[in-house]
Amino acid sequence: MITVEGLRKxxxxxxxxxxxxxxxxKGEIFGIVGPNGAGKTTTLKMLSGLVxxxxxxITMKGLxxxxxxxxxxxxxxxxxxxxxxxxxxxxDDYLMFFAELYGVGKDVAxxxxxxxxxxxxxxxxxxxxxxxxxxxxxxxxxxxxxxxxPDILIFDEPASGLDPMTSRYITDYVRSLREAGKTVxxxxxxxxQVESLCDNILILKNGRMVTLGTAARIREEFGKIQYRLEFRxxxxxxxxxxELKKAGDDYVIIxxxxxxxxxxxxxxxxxxxxxxxxRTIVPSLEEIFLELMGVELFxx
Ligand SMILES: Nc1ncnc2c1ncn2[C@@H]1O[C@H](COP(=O)(O)OP(=O)(O)OP(=O)(O)O)[C@@H](O)[C@H]1O
Numbered sequence: 001m002i003t004v005e006g007l008r009k010x011x012x013x014x015x016x017x018x019x020x021x022x023x024x025x026k027g028e029i030f031g032i033v034g035p036n037g038a039g040k041t042t043t044l045k046m047l048s049g050l051v052x053x054x055x056x057x058i059t060m061k062g063l064x065x066x067x068x069x070x071x072x073x074x075x076x077x078x079x080x081x082x083x084x085x086x087x088x089x090x091x092d093d094y095l096m097f098f099a100e101l102y103g104v105g106k107d108v109a110x111x112x113x114x115x116x117x118x119x120x121x122x123x124x125x126x127x128x129x130x131x132x133x134x135x136x137x138x139x140x141x142x143x144x145x146x147x148x149x150p151d152i153l154i155f156d157e158p159a160s161g162l163d164p165m166t167s168r169y170i171t172d173y174v175r176s177l178r179e180a181g182k183t184v185x186x187x188x189x190x191x192x193q194v195e196s197l198c199d200n201i202l203i204l205k206n207g208r209m210v211t212l213g214t215a216a217r218i219r220e221e222f223g224k225i226q227y228r229l230e231f232r233x234x235x236x237x238x239x240x241x242x243e244l245k246k247a248g249d250d251y252v253i254i255x256x257x258x259x260x261x262x263x264x265x266x267x268x269x270x271x272x273x274x275x276x277x278x279r280t281i282v283p284s285l286e287e288i289f290l291e292l293m294g295v296e297l298f299x300x
Contacts, residue, residue, distance in 0.1 A: 001026040001183050002047070002152065007056035009042050009207075016042045017207045020056070024185060024200070026151075029178050031194040032187040034204035035293055040187035041081055041156055043204070047185060048078040048154045060152060074102075077150035081157050083141040087130030091122065091140055094129060095147055102148040109147070116143040120173060135166035142170070153177060155186035159193065171197055195285040203292060210292055215285050222292060223283040227261045228254045233273030241267065250276050 007020040017039040024030045032040045045051035047058060049069045058065040060072050086094055092113060099109035117123070122139045124132060129140060138158070145153060158174065159167040171193050177184055188194050194201055195215045203210040203218070211218055230252045236244055242253040242260050253264060265275055283291075 001028070001061065002185075003057075003059045004047070005057050007043070007046060007058065008054050009039075009046060009051065010054045015207055017046070020209055022202060022209075022212055024183060026183055027178055027181055028183055028199045029174065029197055030183075030185045031198035031201045032185065032204060033189070033191060033194055033201060033289065034187075034210075037206075038204040039207040040204060042207075044078075044154050044156050044185065044187060048076060049073060050078070074148065075151045077145035077148065077153045079141055079145040079153070079155040079158055081160075083144070085129045085137060085140055085144075087128065089129055090126060091117070091124040091129060091132075091143075094140065095143055098144050099147045104148060112147065112149065113143070116146055119176070121169065135162045138162060138166070138170070142173070151182060153182055153184045153186075155184065157187055157189065160189055167193070191284070191286040191289055201285075203289065205293060218285065218288060219283065222288045224256050225283075226254050226256050226281040227258060227278070228252065228281055229261050229264055229278050230276040231264070231268045231273055232276055233268055233271045235271075239264075239267065254281070 002024040004023070005021045007017060008015065009017040020043065032043060034040055042051060046053050047065075049065050049072060052066075061075070063072055065072055086097075089097070095113045095116070096106075096109055099106075099112070104112065120139045120143055122136060122143065124136065124140075129137065132140065142155075142158065145155070155174070159170040162170065167190070174184055174186065175197060198215070200213060201215060201218060202212045211221065213221070230247060230250050232250050233239075236251050239251075241264055242255050242257075245252045245254075253260070255261065261278065265278075268275060
């Protein structure tokens with residue numbers, strides 16, 4: 001559906017995005033994450049044809065964005081990070097206005113607007129856009145990005161800064177778009193959202209790809225699985241295999257070395273003690289992300 005090769009964007013001497021290559025299949029949800037300034041918005045703007053790449057190619061449905069921008073725009077919906085809305089207009093009129101800009105016929109547009117308002121649970125009750133809540137305004141912007149019934153959606157932080165309920169609603173809505181066969185590319189700061197939603201995740205840092213894959217693959221590649229063993233013995237004075245912590249009457253060790261776990265269970269048995277619990281600790285994508293970005297993590 002989408003192929004990106006050797007994408008680069010320079011602003012003067014500054015390289016905002018460097019040598020990005022990836023492809024996205026039809027019906028996929030593709031997430032882009034990275035710290036502030038990583039190049040997410042720049043990448044999304046290049047994908048949506050708003051910013052011209054300094055180098056590299058983007059093809060969508062076999063069309064080159066440099067040569068066929070107009071055709072591509074007809075099946076593309078873009079939600080910018082901050083979307084200025086016409087505050088003095090009512091939602092229906094606003095959406096109808098954009099439908100006309102896209103050449104959507106009045107009857108089709110009317111039905112589509114009703115469906116969108118219903119699906120997004122957006123009931124403005126005749127209020128002007130300027131008087132709506134932040135979450136409702138975001139929903140209006142999302143509805144606008146869908147007014148031409150695009151196959152490919154590019155959402156820049158669709159749920160950022162919204163209350164958890166609205167954020168959850170938008171996440172569920174994005175999922176329903178995939179079920180309707182749309183391809184969705186979005187950037188986010190909320191890694192839980194990305195992990196629960198995306199088929200593939202691209203992690204960017206300083207404009208470069210750190211990794212790309214499913215959440216499970218990224219976990220496998222970068223996440224250290226740790227083992228946590230909790231046991232009970234009368235005295236642990238002669239235990240010297242790993243650092244011991246106390247949890248009430250019990251002792252706990254956390255290690256990524258399975259042989260330490262095996263030797264500890266033998267030692268516990270030799271002391272006539274009991275194993276209380278043995279489990280693995282799988283790092284969350286958030287923890288892996290922080291580690292990849294060079295932020296130290298503490299496990300307790
Ligand atoms: N028009 C521009 N002129 C000069 N530099 C720019 C321009 N647009 C973006 N940049 C720079 O490119 C880098 C990447 O910016 P971008 O907005 O793509 O990052 P981002 O990952 O979306 O960040 P955030 O999470 O803060 O939105 C930043 O250092 C930014 O200052």
